[in-house]
Amino acid sequence: MSRPAIADIHLDHLRHNYQLARRVHGHRVLAALKANAYGHGAVPCAQALSELADGFGVAAIEEALELRAAGITAPILLLEGFFDASELPLIAQHNLWLTVHHRWQVDALLAAELSQPLHVWLKLDSGMHRVGLDPQEYRAAHAALLASGKVSDMVLMSHFARADELDAEATRQQLALFLQCTEGLSGARSLANSPGLMGWPAAHSDWGRAGIMLYGSTPFPQPHPIANDLKPVMRLSSKVIGVRELAANEPIGYGGATLTSRPSRIGVVALGYADGYPRIARNGTPVAIDGQHSQLLGRVSMDMLTVDLTDLPACGPGSEVELWGPTVRVEQVAASAQTISYEILCNVKRAHFRYHGGKA
DSSP, X not given: OOOOOEEXXXXXXXXXXXXXXXXXXXXXXXXXXXXXXXHTOHHHHHHHHTTTOXXXXXXXXXXXXHHHHTTXXXXXXXXXXXXXXXXXXHHHHTTOEEEEXXXXXXXXXXXXXXXXXXXXXXXXOSSOOXXXXXXXXHHHHHHHHHHHTOEEEEEEEOOOSSTTSTTXXXXXXXXXXXXXXXXXXXXXXXXXXXXXXXXXXXXXXXXXXXXXXXXXXXXXSSOOTTGGGOOOOXXXXXXXXXXXXXXXXXXXXXXXXXXXXXXXXXXXXXXXXXXXXXXXXXXXXXXXXXXXXXXXXXXXXXXXXXXEOTTOTTOOTTOEEEEESSSSOHHHHHHHTTSOHHHHHHTOXXXXXXXXXXXX
């Protein structure tokens, strides 16, 4: 028998979410597989989407080469571009698409000797101020790359900083600046990330980029009609491995910071922060035990956490505990831990991954 921490990955849900993104956007959509597909497994996710996706997005060349080695032939965009000019021949060899977001990358590409022209996504800093060419240099970079013979196709792109805020004036300003800076320039357009796809129809263009929504999690803090149609791809679960009967006012776990409010049955679960469950999740964070709602009690330990079984007399050793999935939404756990679902999903480790409904 192995430790019962399980991450069930439902690839049919992944395909459903991609098709939803494509339908909402109305045009082509890249499926973001960076960070090991947000913790879900890049290769099996790519294989599950291989007959659906218009292309994939990864952070860096090593992620792209892993997909190519697994037989993925679809377009793959390097969302962070290249980190050194020495990568460019390999990018050309494997027919990877390339984000260019800084002047030094433009210069390196212009100076490179390539076996074939590259498909470039030229990124504008429209207000996020992370990466992207400054508006005043964007047109010149576009002209130089097109004139160089080093570029076969070009997509004009930017990235929203606050699209998860559905009333953010900053997003309207970014959209306006992008339209101004790209007016009259040749090339397809790409603006909408997951919140842009779901909440900003004006940002829909030639290419969308589906990230967190692909994995069934909403980017919005409030209810949203499209979010209701998303299906969670990961279900993280484990089992109760022990039960303690405690009187009222007894401490639970490290620091003794949590006291029982009544005579209580406390279940010990074989999963903790080393598995990716957030250590700072608060008392009351929801869990589901044998399908019934309960809550976290006490501090999360490295390999274990404790839950309230007081009102679940039939539950005990061997009972299944869903930490997140279809019953407990990962956004609920993230809110309790004062973070976002992106971070929590990316951090899942050590659990035994089981793939369902796909080619994994």
